[in-house]
Amino acid sequence: MKLELRRIHIKDIQFGNETVVKDGILTINQEELVNKLKEDKRIKEVKVDLARPGEKVRIIPVKDVIEPRVKIEGEGNGFPGVTTKMAQVGSGKVNVLYGAAVVTVGDIVGFQEGVIDMWGEGAKWTPFSKTYNIVVDIKPVEGLAPHTHEETVRLAGLKAAEYIGEAGRNIEPDEVLVYEMGSHAEESKKYPDLPRVLYVEMLISQGLLHDGYIYGVNSQLILPTLLHPNEELDGAVISGNCVAACDKITTYQHQNNSVILDLYEQHGKTINFLGVILTPELTTLEGKFRTCDYTAKLCKTLGADGVIISEEGYGNPDSDLLMICKRLEKEGIKTVLITDECSGWDGMSQPLADTTEEAVAVVSTGNVSHVIKLEPADKVIGDINAITTLAGGWEGCLKEDGSLQCELNAVIGSTSEIGYHNCTVKLY
Amino acid sequence: MAKKFRVLYYVNQFFGQIGGEEKAGVAPTFEAKTLGPALGFNGLLGDEGEVIGTIICGDNYFNENKEEALEYIMNVVKEQKPDIVVAGPAFNAGRYGMACAGVANAVVDELNIPVVTGMYVENPGVEECKSKAYVVSVADSAGGMREALPKMANLTKKLAKGEEIGLPEEEGYIPQGKRLTIFSDKRGSQRAVEMLLSRLNGEAFETELPMPVFDKVEPAKAIEDLSKATIALVTSGGIVPHGNPDRIQSASAQKWGKYDVSNIDALTGEYYTIHGGYDPVYANEKPDRVAPLDLLKEFEKEGKIGKVYEFFYTTTGTGTSVGNATKFGVEIGKELKEAGVDGVILTST
Amino acid sequence: MKRKDYQIITNNPLVKENYDRVIFVDGGFQDVLIKTRDLVHSGYKLISHPLGASIRMFFSPYRSILITDKADKLDMEHVEIIENSIVSYKKQMDHRKPDEANSKDYACIDGELLKSALEEHERLSI
Helix, strand or coil: CEEEEEEEECCEEEECCCCEEECCEEEECHHHHHHHHCCCCCEEEEEEEEECCCCCEEEECEEEEECCEEEEECCCCCCECCCECCCCCCCEEEEEEECEEEEEECCCCCCCCCEEECCHHHHHCCHHHCCEEEEEEEEECCCCCHHHHHHHHHHHHHHHHHHHHHHHCCCCCCEEEEEECCCHHHHHHHCCCCCEEEEEEEEECCECCEEEEECCEEHHHCCCEEECHHHHHCCCEEEEECCCCCCCCCHHHHHCCHHHHHHHHHECCCEEEEEEEEEEECCEHHHHHHHHHHHHHHHHHCCCCEEEEECCCCCCHHHHHHHHHHHHHHCCCEEEEEEEECCCCCCCCCCCCCCCCCCCCEEEEEECCCEEEECCCCEEEECHHHHHHHHCCCCCCECCCCCEEEEHHHECCCCCCCCCCCEEEEEC | CCCCEEEEEEEECCCCCCCCHHHCCCCCEEECCCCCHHHHHHHHCCCCEEEEEEEEECHHHHHHCHHHHHHHHHHHHHHHCCCEEEECCCCCCHHHHHHHHHHHHHHHHHHCCCEEEEECCCCHHHHHHCCCCEEEECCCCHHHHHHHHHHHHHHHHHHHCCCCCCCHHHHCECCCCCEEEEECCCCHHHHHHHHHHHHHCCCCCCCCCCCCCCCCCCCCCCCCCHHHCEEEEEECECEEECCCCCCCCCCCCCCCEEEECCCCCCCCCCEEECCCCCCCHHHHHCHHHCCCHHHHHHHHHHCCCCEEEEEEEECECCCCCHHHHHHHHHHHHHHHHHCCCCEEEEECC | CCCCCEEEEECCHHHHHHCCCEEECCCCHHHHHHHHHHHHHCCCCECECCCCCCHHHHCCCCCEEEEECCCCCCCHHHHHHHHHHHHHHHHHCCCCCCCHHHHHHHHHHHHHHHHHHHHHHHHCCC
16 A cells, blocks of 8 residues: 655635635635534534644543644545545545644533643643644534434534645645555565554543544444554544543544554664554453453464553553453464553552553653642633633642643643654653 | 852761761861861862861761751751752761761751762662762762762752752763653653664663562561461561660661560560651650551460560661661571471561 | 443432332442442442542532443452442541532532433444
């Protein structure tokens, strides 16, 4: 498969009479976008707002982030199996509005958090303070069941990204990134001496607000499955997980999965990258045993020498992460795990409750209970009530000057367990 | 020029130039001078700070009269109003280490004044205070003084001036156990790929989340017939015969003792506790509460167990180094095994 | 649901109303964990993992956990999972209180996640 990600660098965003990109400035026809989304009769109201890096703007509660793109050559524009008809993705040419992001907000349940601060202290903790954000706030009609509500908001975000991405169709890109990789047989012939490496990407697969989709298939229903890395980079995987702000993998982070990109960088140089195994994180213990055994078996069958395993979420998925690690290490396959940790407010607690001696190589992407201070914003996009939820965690977290203290777990992408952000933990 | 920051120094009787082991019982005193290591330390502070005085206290006095010692010491600290307190370095001296740790914890907890000390990594004082004080990692003997003082002085300067303290390996202190979230210059995925490459190439790598290491002991096989078994009683609860004939330390034990209990039915009456780590009232009232010889003897009479082994083994667990505890365990275990003991009731506090 | 080989330990009133085979715990999330621990120590096995998959669900006032309907031999792996879950829960809630303001929504999501877990249990026909 050969995929070209053709980046058009977006340097600013604004509203205007048509949706176009000119000289790196993305203009959006607000009315047209709203009408497009309201084609879904389940949507009552759509509000569109813009947030630029550096502005004193807070966005909350964030449901998903999506990169606007358009496929100009090859099969499968959009998200096959979800918003467009089924197609084999992973090959062709995609124009990417690089630097822009669609951010959906919508309170499916009252306790949602997930904050993006575009300025100051808060901005340091999330990768999405650096993107030009088109925030889409979806209010559905009354009386929708929670599942339908969730699906409505999820699809609206994807459609908004497709609509805006269309503006890049005929624009010359500023840079072109090429991702090409043949069959295992071909690549092994080219690089017979390089160690074979797989990426195991775990996905929360547990029900409402805790789901992920592969070509539209709910990952709860799959056995671990092998993807060509290009498929994920080309829209095969989307997020339906929206209660774990700090460590959920947004759709944007699937489209730009940092583990895939960093392994691709080494492909043919230091490693032979074999692909991505998507592994569901199930609820039942029997289910967990089955997926962990199956994942280890796939890695072994494919002849992996080394495997990077990334977790999604915190709590019961810790068990899956360590079980997969244990099984692989026992087979002599070397692992590196990526996870976040909870070592308490002061960082003095034992970081993981579940432990295994086989987990000798772990990348920590931050302490989810690390407390940060957020200054008062000039403007809040989304739901002001969600700030009360954010601030309602403990007594004294809302300060008199209007600033609030929150734990990193409320900040989108702060402790990304695919290592999308720069946080780490050091022992002092 | 800015005002010099004020350092109060704590040393034991030896480094305070009062005397050796024979003076370990002296009560604390304060001198508005730079004594022992405080002198050299003062020189290292340059123009930025000065040692305003030295507290000297006998190691035994501190460990056996902790409350009184701390009362005096804390009064001095309150009067002298230092910006920072420096203690030791205690090297591998257990009692000195425990005293430095005691001072450190009290000063940090009660007055929120920072404390710098220095200890050998195995000194039992390290575990006591490393989360509150900065414990510089020093050699195991006073020969390491010359390397220890500059590191301690550097940390002292930074703390007194409110500067950010770097990583343990950069500054030379023993990790306090705080896992702090910071920004790396590389994103997590990049670090993961590099770590995997190191592993695949057989190169050294460092995990960012070390798994705790547990000292696992395989449980012994169950005793099939208790009515024929000889059971021994062992405790780390500091229960000794009145008068503590073997002078087992009340903390940071350096030895263990064994006592013939074949002719008594209970410890109550002849035994008491010298343990410095818990409230002794109830243990002294009835030491069988800590080591239940009374019940074992009853079981022996009823025939539930074959025999209570004639010797009772005891030491003090509090502040005792892992090294010493392991040594005691091996020695006691060997004796019990040779005596044909089948099972042991091991109590702690 | 065809399978009947489970019980639900829950403090969620919604679950109590809508399901049979419920062991209702009149208390908080932690009490549900402790009741589960007691039963695991007496030989019942966990069907679903005691914890949720996201940090937000730690703040939920409600939790429902699936266990087997019959006691069997004590399973150390299950003991370890429930004990570690209690340690995790306590650590996470160190300074925080359950988010009571949104308790209705948590009750709903807990119910949905339980439904998913039961469906998953159903798909595993052992």
